[in-house]
Amino acid sequence: MSILVVGSVAFDTIATPFGRVESVLGGSASYFALAASYFSEVRVVAVVGDDFGAEHEQVLKAHGVDLRGIERAPGKTFRWGGHYADNVNDAQTDFTDLNVFENFRPRVPREYLDSEFLFLGNIHPALQAAVRAGLDNVRLTGGDTMNYWINRMRAELIETLKLMNVLLINDAEAKMLANETSLPRASRKVLTMGPQALVIKHGEYGATIFFRDGAFGVGSHPFRAPALPIEEVKDPTGAGDSFAGGFMGYIASQGKLNREVLKHALFYGGVMGSFAVERFGTERLQCLTRAEIDARFQLFRELTHLE
Amino acid sequence: MSILVVGSVAFDTIATPFGRVESVLGGSASYFALAASYFSEVRVVAVVGDDFGAEHEQVLKAHGVDLRGIERAPGKTFRWGGHYADNVNDAQTDFTDLNVFENFRPRVPREYLDSEFLFLGNIHPALQAAVRAGLDNVRLTGGDTMNYWINRMRAELIETLKLMNVLLINDAEAKMLANETSLPRASRKVLTMGPQALVIKHGEYGATIFFRDGAFGVGSHPFRAPALPIEEVKDPTGAGDSFAGGFMGYIASQGKLNREVLKHALFYGGVMGSFAVERFGTERLQCLTRAEIDARFQLFRELTHLE
Numbered sequence: 001m002s003i004l005v006v007g008s009v010a011f012d013t014i015a016t017p018f019g020r021v022e023s024v025l026g027g028s029a030s031y032f033a034l035a036a037s038y039f040s041e042v043r044v045v046a047v048v049g050d051d052f053g054a055e056h057e058q059v060l061k062a063h064g065v066d067l068r069g070i071e072r073a074p075g076k077t078f079r080w081g082g083h084y085a086d087n088v089n090d091a092q093t094d095f096t097d098l099n100v101f102e103n104f105r106p107r108v109p110r111e112y113l114d115s116e117f118l119f120l121g122n123i124h125p126a127l128q129a130a131v132r133a134g135l136d137n138v139r140l141t142g143g144d145t146m147n148y149w150i151n152r153m154r155a156e157l158i159e160t161l162k163l164m165n166v167l168l169i170n171d172a173e174a175k176m177l178a179n180e181t182s183l184p185r186a187s188r189k190v191l192t193m194g195p196q197a198l199v200i201k202h203g204e205y206g207a208t209i210f211f212r213d214g215a216f217g218v219g220s221h222p223f224r225a226p227a228l229p230i231e232e233v234k235d236p237t238g239a240g241d242s243f244a245g246g247f248m249g250y251i252a253s254q255g256k257l258n259r260e261v262l263k264h265a266l267f268y269g270g271v272m273g274s275f276a277v278e279r280f281g282t283e284r285l286q287c288l289t290r291a292e293i294d295a296r297f298q299l300f301r302e303l304t305h306l307e
Numbered sequence: 308m309s310i311l312v313v314g315s316v317a318f319d320t321i322a323t324p325f326g327r328v329e330s331v332l333g334g335s336a337s338y339f340a341l342a343a344s345y346f347s348e349v350r351v352v353a354v355v356g357d358d359f360g361a362e363h364e365q366v367l368k369a370h371g372v373d374l375r376g377i378e379r380a381p382g383k384t385f386r387w388g389g390h391y392a393d394n395v396n397d398a399q400t401d402f403t404d405l406n407v408f409e410n411f412r413p414r415v416p417r418e419y420l421d422s423e424f425l426f427l428g429n430i431h432p433a434l435q436a437a438v439r440a441g442l443d444n445v446r447l448t449g450g451d452t453m454n455y456w457i458n459r460m461r462a463e464l465i466e467t468l469k470l471m472n473v474l475l476i477n478d479a480e481a482k483m484l485a486n487e488t489s490l491p492r493a494s495r496k497v498l499t500m501g502p503q504a505l506v507i508k509h510g511e512y513g514a515t516i517f518f519r520d521g522a523f524g525v526g527s528h529p530f531r532a533p534a535l536p537i538e539e540v541k542d543p544t545g546a547g548d549s550f551a552g553g554f555m556g557y558i559a560s561q562g563k564l565n566r567e568v569l570k571h572a573l574f575y576g577g578v579m580g581s582f583a584v585e586r587f588g589t590e591r592l593q594c595l596t597r598a599e600i601d602a603r604f605q606l607f608r609e610l611t612h613l614e
Contacts, residue, residue: 017488086488181324181393183511183536204490205512208536224610226531229490229515260614267613303531304611306574307567 001252002066002114005032006045006106006131007121007241008078009052009070012281013094015083018234024281025059027078028121028144031238034285035245035272036119037063038293040252043112045069045131049077049100059286069109073100082237089203089236106131113137117252119244122146125153125160132163140257142166142248143195144240150177161194166262168199168244168269184210187222197262199269201243204230209266217259225266226304227274228296235280239273242285246272271296309373309421310559312339313352313413313438314428314548315385316359316377319588320401322390325541331588332366334385335428335451338545341592342552342579343426344370345600347559350419352376352438356384356407366593376416380407389544396510396543413438420444424559426551429453432460432467439470447564449473449555450502451547457484469501473569475551475576477508491517494529504569506576508550511537516573524566532573533611534581535603542587546580549592553579578603 005028012026033042043066048056050072060067078101081094106127115135120128120143132141143164149157150173157177161167167190171183177193178186183200187210190198196215201207206227213220247269254261271293278284319333340349350373355363357379367374385408388401413434422442427435427450439448450471456464457480464484468474474497478490484500485493490507494517497505503522508514513534520527554576561568578600585591 182539184538187536202512205509206533221606222536222610224533224536226513226533226611229494229529231491232489263613299528301613303529304533306570306608 001116002041002043003036003117003119003248003252004043004045004069004108004112004115004135005029005036005119005121006128007032007119007123008101009044009046009048010078010080010101011051012237013079013081014235014237014280016235016280017084017086018232019280021280023079025056026080026238026281028123028238028241030060030282031241031276031285032119032121032245032248033060033065034063034282035242035276036249036252037065038272038288038290039246039249039268040117042066042249043069043115045106045108045112047071047073047100047104049073049075052077059282062286066112069107069112071107073103075100077101084236089233091237108134116140117248118142119248120144120160120164121241125149125157129156129160129163132160140165140251142168142244144168144244145173145177147173147176158193164195166197166199167195168201168240168247170201170203170240174198174200199247199266201240201273203239204233206270207243207266209262211259216257216262223259223263223266225263225270226300227270228299228303230274230277233277236277238282239277242276243269243273246270267297267300268293270300308423308559309348309350310343310424310426310555311350311352311376311415311419311422311442312336312343312426312428313435314339314426314430315408316351316353316355317385317387317408318358319544320386320388321542321544321587323542323587324391324393325539326587328587330386332363333387333545333588335545335548337367337589338548338583338592339426339428339552339555340367340372341370341589342549342583343556343559344372345579345595345597346553346556346575347424349373349556350376350422352413352415352419354378354380354407354411356380356382359384366589369593373419376414376419378414380410382407391543396540398544415441423447424555425449426555427451427467427471428548432456432464436463436467436470439467447472447558449475449551451475451551452480454480454483465500471502473504473506474502475506475508475547475554477510477547481505481507506554506573508547508580510546511540513577514550514573516569518566523564523569530566530570530573532570532577533607534577535606535610537581537584540584543584545589546584549583550576550580553577574604574607575600577607
């Protein structure tokens with residue numbers, strides 16, 4: 001089944017201790033779409049400028065990504081520059097040129113209206129809500145957000161959370177959103193705000209999914225997908241969006257929505273995140289095979305398997 | 308089978324956002340001994356002062372811990388004071404009064420000479436080596452260390468590492484010891500220094516065990532025991548020593564030494580560490596039942612179990 005993703009498409013300039021790349025394809029929608037494309041059909045709603053050429057389109061088209069929802073606006077594509085210090089996963093932003101993204105008003109093409117799965121990438125919560133409002137056939141809405149929206153657009157974000165079935169954020173964001181220092185307490189609080197399930201991404205340590213009591217199955221036990229220790233994180237950019245792509249992509253590829261599907265999806269999210277960071281930008285996500293993906297899924301599974 | 312542990316016995320004064328306790332039983336040997344006592348017989352080599360009363364002895368004796376190796380020296384017992392800031396696991400030391408611990412020269416009583424399992428708690432590496440040297444029946448030596456010894460006693464530590472079969476340290480210590488930023492590379496380097504297995508403790512995210520190729524079984528795949536998200540960390544003091552106690556205690560309770568035993572031990576280490584932090588000092592470790600321990604082991608196991 002198809003997933004619709006709304007988010008950013010950008011040109012990134014990234015420096016890490018392992019090198020530097022300039023103006024490479026990036027943005028939440030690009031990472032998400034590539035990661036999800038190994039599992040499901042993906043439709044993108046985003047905006048680009050007139051510097052977005054056929055060669056950039058081709059990266060996504062080669063993976064069957066539907067680009068009819070990418071608006072081409074006069075001006076330049078969103079550009080972001082950042083660097084990572086030694087052994088640190090937090091990006092230091094060097095510049096943010098919003099360009100055409102500044103006035104982005106997502107428009108969902110008619111051909112996308114039957115989408116059953118939706119991912120609201122990390123954009124203004126009011127825009128996320130607007131996209132969800134126009135879709136009547138959605139069975140599951142996943143969403144992302146960040147500290148900027150949590151701090152500055154709290155009221156709008158609280159409204160948008162009511163529209164999400166699964167929220168995917170990291171430890172610090174969950175604690176900030178709930179204003180709690182304990183992760184289990186933070187997760188319980190977030191689960192009263194709308195989402196039936198909350199995925200907390202722990203970076204190199206994997207991810208945990210918390211369920212509202214009775215949502216997608218019985219009880220409220222959390223579940224954790226551990227990640228393999230990564231040999232060398234070349235570039236952490238897009239790891240979270242790639243995680244979300246693997247997670248949502250796997251779910252959309254399954255007929256049913258239950259805990260076992262969500263648990264497997266959590267593993268596949270970790271798998272795609274772990275691939276993304278092995279090379280710069282979306283490079284690694286462009287050239288994967290499903291066999292490589294399933295082999296790593298198996299590795300992750302064996303990583304914690306007791307006889 | 309019996310485990311001999313050498314380490315500190317101390318009186319701790321601890322402040323966390325959840326309260327404050329004064330001069331409670333602490334030290335690496337105390338946490339280790341209590342945690343391990345649920346699995347095996349434990350023998351302690353340590354030093355205390357004349358302020359160490361019958362009521363303190365009783366805490367350990369109630370768990371069958373053998374105290375014949377605890378030397379009573381004239382003067383005061385080692386005292387440590389520290390506090391933890393909100394949501395931070397790193398202790399800020401308020402005071403360290405080494406007292407009788409300053410001139411501690413471990414002496415292994417004759418009755419302990421048949422010990423088959425040994426844990427070298429976090430003390431001067433030369434003292435760790437001296438204890439190991441006097442024991443001829445040891446089948447497995449586990450050991451701990453910390454940034455202080457890694458930075459200041461590197462040569463002595465490197466010698467002592469050759470005597471350890473399993474080293475248990477945290478992420479930062481492993482990277483510091485190997486002078487590497489990638490955990491897999493750091494672990495490979497540490498595994499050339501002596502230990503056949505390396506346990507890296509990740510705090511709330513569990514622990515990973517890395518094996519030297521072929522050690523305790525086939526291949527060199529790592530294994531990870533995830534930990535349950537903890538409701539409320541009341542006091543992180545002693546979590547690492549409690550982890551080591553559960554890990555070594557479980558191993559000593561088994562007849563054989565293989566990967567499956569070490570993997571289960573990793574889970575039991577996480578279980579004991581998670582109990583330790585639920586209350587102040589050794590309080591929680593004093594009043595556990597084996598049924599509670601096994602129930603939590605089962606929870607940890609299910610936490611990552613896919614159908």
